[in-house]
Amino acid sequence: MGSIDTPTITENGSTQSHAAAAPADDNQRPLASSNGAPESEATKKRRSGILPLEVGTRVMCRWRDGKYHPVKVIERRKLQSTEPSDYEYYVHYTEFNRRLDEWVKLEQLDLDSVETVVDEKVEDKVASLKMTRHQKRKIDETHVEGHEELDAASLREHEEFTKVKNIATIELGRYEIETWYFSPFPPEYNDSLKLYFCEFCLNFMKRKEQLQRHMRKCDLKHPPGDEIYRSGTLSMFEVDGKKNKVYGQNLCYLAKLFLDHKTLYYDVDLFLFYVLCECDDRGCHMVGYFSKEKHSEESYNLACILTLPPYQRKGYGKFLIAFSYELSKKEGKVGTPERPLSDLGLLSYRGYWTRVLLDILKKHKGNISIKELSDMTAIKAEDILTTLQSLELIQYRKGQHVICADPKVLDRHLKAAGRGGLEVDVSKLIWTPYKEQS
Numbered sequence: 001m002g003s004i005d006t007p008t009i010t011e012n013g014s015t016q017s018h019a020a021a022a023p024a025d026d027n028q029r030p031l032a033s034s035n036g037a038p039e040s041e042a043t044k045k046r047r048s049g050i051l052p053l054e055v056g057t058r059v060m061c062r063w064r065d066g067k068y069h070p071v072k073v074i075e076r077r078k079l080q081s082t083e084p085s086d087y088e089y090y091v092h093y094t095e096f097n098r099r100l101d102e103w104v105k106l107e108q109l110d111l112d113s114v115e116t117v118v119d120e121k122v123e124d125k126v127a128s129l130k131m132t133r134h135q136k137r138k139i140d141e142t143h144v145e146g147h148e149e150l151d152a153a154s155l156r157e158h159e160e161f162t163k164v165k166n167i168a169t170i171e172l173g174r175y176e177i178e179t180w181y182f183s184p185f186p187p188e189y190n191d192s193l194k195l196y197f198c199e200f201c202l203n204f205m206k207r208k209e210q211l212q213r214h215m216r217k218c219d220l221k222h223p224p225g226d227e228i229y230r231s232g233t234l235s236m237f238e239v240d241g242k243k244n245k246v247y248g249q250n251l252c253y254l255a256k257l258f259l260d261h262k263t264l265y266y267d268v269d270l271f272l273f274y275v276l277c278e279c280d281d282r283g284c285h286m287v288g289y290f291s292k293e294k295h296s297e298e299s300y301n302l303a304c305i306l307t308l309p310p311y312q313r314k315g316y317g318k319f320l321i322a323f324s325y326e327l328s329k330k331e332g333k334v335g336t337p338e339r340p341l342s343d344l345g346l347l348s349y350r351g352y353w354t355r356v357l358l359d360i361l362k363k364h365k366g367n368i369s370i371k372e373l374s375d376m377t378a379i380k381a382e383d384i385l386t387t388l389q390s391l392e393l394i395q396y397r398k399g400q401h402v403i404c405a406d407p408k409v410l411d412r413h414l415k416a417a418g419r420g421g422l423e424v425d426v427s428k429l430i431w432t433p434y435k436e437q438s
């Protein structure tokens with residue numbers, strides 16, 4: 001995982017999250033064909049020998065920071081022109097998360113840096129994965145989890161069929177948002193680069209006029225389901241996937257645009273969705289959500305979590321995480337998020353766990369065990385152990401884990417863990433755990 005810097009919010013509210021593991025400054029290279037100088041015969045010959053680039057080619061590409069970064073060509077498409085070399089390339093920046101994959105023009109690529117040996121694995125993959133539509137749909141719909149749980153073949157299949165983003169932007173309420181990943185919308189949406197969502201019922205449409213017509217008819221002003229929390233302008237709604245199936249499915253399609261290796265559950269019946277909204281006189285506008293299985297064998301208290309890009313880095317993610325643990329406390333259970341965590345998910349959880357645990361350690365006098373910490377916070381013991389171990393606050397003495405908490409060290413870690421996020425006011429939570437109705 002590369003380091004990740006602050007996402008920049010563009011004027012229309014869309015967010016670009018930049019994973020910037022910036023390489024050295026000497027990568028401001030001029031292009032052989034774009035520096036104004038006439039191409040030599042040798043250069044021309046070399047270019048025509050390698051163009052169009054093969055899928056799998058590794059080359060340097062000029063990114064939006066103006067610098068060159070290594071990429072791998074994931075896909076190519078012919079431009080409308082007679083030149084045989086006129087292609088656009090869909091590239092993956094190998095140092096960055098897949099959400100930054102994009103179509104680039106030939107002039108962004110430094111052809112002198114082309115590695116002529118095409119990645120064989122990619123070629124194999126392309127050859128071996130000529131699947132039927134049915135097989136493809138099955139992959140989209142089945143439990144596609146992260147690297148740890150996927151065998152190599154399934155991971156390749158997942159990456160092959162989700163490799164190119166299908167929807168580039170969405171409109172949702174007052175925001176236009178650039179998407180991050182592929183989402184398996186029904187086939188009739190395949191030809192749309194942009195989708196228009198009703199921000200309340202989450203129905204999506206291909207054209208703006210359809211949305212405008214829909215908005216005149218749609219009588220929802222907040223998510224369906226029960227409002228279980230309200231504090232100031234913040235509200236949380238609990239939506240039962242069984243009672244609001246279409247809403248649950250729409251939410252999954254929307255969320256998948258920002259979640260990579262995550263399940264897309266069509267079986268939304270089994271889930272509850274907790275939708276966080278900012279409310280004003282026009283209605284309750286969705287900020288983010290998390291889903292939760294009604295019954296989890298693995299003590300998961302959260303399946304997927306999302307803060308919509310225009311609202312990220314404002315503390316809503318930690319609010320949602322804190323909320324999921326407040327629900328677990330009310331259930332009298334410990335909980336843990338479903339794995340795998342994304343890079344941003346891990347950062348958010350690490351920050352939350354560190355803050356909660358170290359706040360307790362700071363105030364606590366005398367010894368405290370991991371079990372006691374777990375009982376107080378509803379954080380699963382394993383997560384407490386890994387958090388404290390990563391902060392080097394655990395020692396193994398006489399066959400036992402002992403927490404060693406020097407106040408100065410705690411302060412240092414707390415400072416590094418970032419801001420606390422928005423507080424959950426438990427007195428404003430009116431909720432009873434889910435019970436199956438006969």
Ligand code: ACO
Nearest residue numbers: 304305306307312313314315317318342344345348418419
């Ligand atoms: N760059 C660097 N650090 C970041 C970034 C970023 N772009 N985003 C979050 N963080 C870290 C920071 O430590 C931040 O705390 P700070 O702002 O005090 O420094 C902390 O994570 C959380 O910040 P919040 O503002 O509380 O979280 P946010 O509202 O941005 O939501 C979330 C976090 C939900 C993970 C969001 O980034 C998101 O929706 N990502 C896309 C979907 C995703 O990856 N979900 C998690 C998948 S794992 C799972 O579902 C179980």
Ligand code: ZN
Nearest residue numbers: 198200201218
């Ligand atoms: Zn609607």
